[in-house]
Amino acid sequence: MRTLRVGLLLTLASSMWAACASSSSGKARLSAADLPVTRAEATGYSGTSSYVEVMAFVGALADIDATVRTTSFGTTNEGRELPLLVWGAPSAEPEAIRATGKTRVLVFANIHAGEVAGKEAALMVAREMAQGLHEAWTDSLVVLIAPIYNADGNERVEYGNRPRQFGPVDGMGQRPNAQGLDLNRDFMKLRAPESRGLVGLIRDADPHIVVDLHTTNGTFMGYHLTYAPGLSPNTPSAISEHLYDRWLPDISETIIASDDYATYHYGNVPGTFGEGTSAPRGWYTFSAQPRFSTNYIGLRNRYGILSEAYSYATFEDRVLVTKRFVEEILDQAWADASEVRRIVEAADAESVVGRELAVRASFAPLDQPAEILLGAVDTVYHPLTDDRMYAMRDVRTPETMPAFVRFEPSERVRAPQAYLLSTATPGARVVRDLLISHGVQFDTTFAWGTERERFVVDSVRVARREFQQVRQLEPFGRWTRVPAETGQRPRLAPSLRIPVNQPLGRVIVALMEPRSDDSVIAWTLLPLSDIKPGNHLPIERIP
Numbered sequence: 001m002r003t004l005r006v007g008l009l010l011t012l013a014s015s016m017w018a019a020c021a022s023s024s025s026g027k028a029r030l031s032a033a034d035l036p037v038t039r040a041e042a043t044g045y046s047g048t049s050s051y052v053e054v055m056a057f058v059g060a061l062a063d064i065d066a067t068v069r070t071t072s073f074g075t076t077n078e079g080r081e082l083p084l085l086v087w088g089a090p091s092a093e094p095e096a097i098r099a100t101g102k103t104r105v106l107v108f109a110n111i112h113a114g115e116v117a118g119k120e121a122a123l124m125v126a127r128e129m130a131q132g133l134h135e136a137w138t139d140s141l142v143v144l145i146a147p148i149y150n151a152d153g154n155e156r157v158e159y160g161n162r163p164r165q166f167g168p169v170d171g172m173g174q175r176p177n178a179q180g181l182d183l184n185r186d187f188m189k190l191r192a193p194e195s196r197g198l199v200g201l202i203r204d205a206d207p208h209i210v211v212d213l214h215t216t217n218g219t220f221m222g223y224h225l226t227y228a229p230g231l232s233p234n235t236p237s238a239i240s241e242h243l244y245d246r247w248l249p250d251i252s253e254t255i256i257a258s259d260d261y262a263t264y265h266y267g268n269v270p271g272t273f274g275e276g277t278s279a280p281r282g283w284y285t286f287s288a289q290p291r292f293s294t295n296y297i298g299l300r301n302r303y304g305i306l307s308e309a310y311s312y313a314t315f316e317d318r319v320l321v322t323k324r325f326v327e328e329i330l331d332q333a334w335a336d337a338s339e340v341r342r343i344v345e346a347a348d349a350e351s352v353v354g355r356e357l358a359v360r361a362s363f364a365p366l367d368q369p370a371e372i373l374l375g376a377v378d379t380v381y382h383p384l385t386d387d388r389m390y391a392m393r394d395v396r397t398p399e400t401m402p403a404f405v406r407f408e409p410s411e412r413v414r415a416p417q418a419y420l421l422s423t424a425t426p427g428a429r430v431v432r433d434l435l436i437s438h439g440v441q442f443d444t445t446f447a448w449g450t451e452r453e454r455f456v457v458d459s460v461r462v463a464r465r466e467f468q469q470v471r472q473l474e475p476f477g478r479w480t481r482v483p484a485e486t487g488q489r490p491r492l493a494p495s496l497r498i499p500v501n502q503p504l505g506r507v508i509v510a511l512m513e514p515r516s517d518d519s520v521i522a523w524t525l526l527p528l529s530d531i532k533p534g535n536h537l538p539i540e541r542i543p
Helices: 006-016 051-064 094-099 117-131 193-205 237-259 293-299 315-335 337-349 428-438 505-512
Strands: 069-075 081-087 103-109 141-146 209-216 225-229 263-265 303-310 356-364 370-374 377-381 388-392 397-401 406-414 418-422 443-445 452-462 473-482 495-499 536-542
Touching: 051 069, 051 081, 051 117, 069 193, 081 193, 094 193, 103 117, 103 193, 103 315, 103 337, 117 141, 117 209, 117 303, 117 315, 141 193, 141 315, 193 428, 209 293, 209 315, 225 237, 225 293, 225 315, 237 263, 237 303, 237 315, 237 337, 263 370, 293 303, 293 505, 303 315, 315 337, 356 505, 418 428, 418 505, 428 495, 428 505, 473 536
Parallel strands: 103 141, 103 209, 209 303, 225 263
Antiparallel strands: 069 081, 081 141, 225 303, 356 406, 370 397, 377 388, 418 495, 418 536, 443 495, 452 473, 452 536
């Protein structure tokens, strides 16, 4: 992590807002006129903040609050620094953050830069923290806020980047980064510099809770915001239970009581728009794969929480409900700080070796059908382009249906002691660097004399279309035992030995197991041009 170019920040900030005097406690005593405002607020929610405006806002907060630490956790494909604000630690260095012993919460926004409500909401929460309105949080928490993750995409403003979304009418950024990659499909393969920066922050600062702020469209609903915990069935059960059974229901009840914003698990009803579907009518969440941020966080034994404001609510409502959702998460984290740490530490100490883990998953409903609030929209027209937009009506029509907001394993493997990959394998260095980026521990060894398993290929399915600029692979086959060799050891290249008995064991299985749909095989990080039926993959296992 690098300290931000403070001179630039403060120059920008001083050009927009007057300098503010601080009290002896380090908190500014400010009138409303002295506080920085977001572009959304300044324009009556017709516009959204540019990168320069976000950086100026961050600089202004640093100017008025001596307790905030500002830093950068990486750079974008086009060289923009990614800002991070930290409260509750003596510095923004990861070692100092971890050394506090507090529960750590990371909130990041704008992974899809057309979904801008989270960016504005994150800045507003940060402003309140700089005012000292949430000082109690930092008794037990370190709060990290990264308001503009896809900074390059944010600058590619077009009116039509989010068709039918109800504003901001001045336009918004694009979904992918400057490479054309969807950053919320990159958490396993880490092809984008932004992804490597964010996962590096997660690896080094090690937040117990990670909140990812989005905007959703789709089914016409009565919810202003939907959410999801980590959806992988490999998420530690204590974390899933805490989120499903306590936190998320409590947050929903609090927000509807205080603000009349209805919230529920993320979902859509298949066939809503006349598309063909064979799925029974129900409320279906998205996917369990760890390529998605909050699912990946679950495999790291941490609390992942997805926030999805509703596209057809007004831009102002989307910002405000997101802000309330973040505030309630932080309140819950503060109230349960010790329990969160206890659950996370227990998950880290638990070995998955010998346990059956999912490599693929399928939808599973809640035990009881749910009362889903469906909605309606009005068609309105963009004031400049005359394009259609949908505006949420004040309608909440309950319908009881199965809620498919969990997943169960559809294919399992028994986690081995370790995986092996010869350093002579083309692509081994790429895998080695990927393991380092995730924080996986490994060593190098000569595997001669070790009983192993090899995956013998029956066939390989190649995706018909590119996804994330890759035609993904799915190998079919079986594991076979290779007896331990005896006699004189030949000259062999050493292997990467990746033990599964470590806190990131769940991540290791998802990366290294050939049948995993987010493995290094699936993402073609190992060249498979010579892999044919009857041959074996270069990844081996110690059973």
